Amino acid sequence: MDVVVDSLAGELVDASLGLVRPGGRFVELGKADVRDPGEVAAAYEGVTYRAFDLVEAGPDRMGEMLREVVRLFESGVLTRLPLGVWDVRRAGEAFALMSRAGHVGKLVLDVPAATGTAAVSSVGGGGWVLVSGGSGVLGGVVARYLVGVRGVRRLVLLSRG
Known part of the structure; x- marks a missing residue:
C-alpha cells in the first residue's frame, strides 16, 4: 500500500x-x-x-474540509455507510457480529418505545441523542448544532477516553 x-x-x-x-x-x-x-x-x-489530530488543521481549514465533505455527499460522490439497527434486547448478537467484523457501516442499538407512548421519530423530538466521539472537536461541533439548530435538550457525549 x-x-x-x-x-x-x-x-x-x-x-x-x-x-x-x-x-x-x-x-x-x-x-x-x-x-x-x-x-x-x-x-x-x-x-x-x-x-x-483534526485540531491541527485549525477551525478555518476544518470548516473548509467539512463543507467539501457535505458537498461530496450532496453530489452523490460519497454515500452513507449502511446502517444496521438492532433491538437493544439483541445487543449480544449485534456485538458478536461486530467482534467478527461481520458488518459494514454502523450498528445501532434501538430502544423500543414504551407501551402507550409515541416513539421519537426525529432528532429533537424529545428523546436522548448519543454522540460517539463527543469529546473531540467534531463531536463538539455536532453537539452545538444539535442543541442550537435542532433543539435537542437531552444529549450524551461519549468518548473512548
Whole structure:
C-alpha cells in the first residue's frame, strides 16, 4: 500500500504498518496507540509515520474540509455507510457480529418505545441523542448544532477516553 489511514491499536497497528511499501505513508488518526515516528522508520524501512489530530488543521481549514465533505455527499460522490439497527434486547448478537467484523457501516442499538407512548421519530423530538466521539472537536461541533439548530435538550457525549 502507498498510504494507510489507521485508527486501530496494538497488534493491528503493527499488521497495518506491515502493509505499507517502502516510501509509503502511514497516517494515524486514532489516539489509543500513537507510535514514535523514528521507531516506525527504523522498524519499517522507508515508511513515513504521522499521527494526525483534526485540531491541527485549525477551525478555518476544518470548516473548509467539512463543507467539501457535505458537498461530496450532496453530489452523490460519497454515500452513507449502511446502517444496521438492532433491538437493544439483541445487543449480544449485534456485538458478536461486530467482534467478527461481520458488518459494514454502523450498528445501532434501538430502544423500543414504551407501551402507550409515541416513539421519537426525529432528532429533537424529545428523546436522548448519543454522540460517539463527543469529546473531540467534531463531536463538539455536532453537539452545538444539535442543541442550537435542532433543539435537542437531552444529549450524551461519549468518548473512548
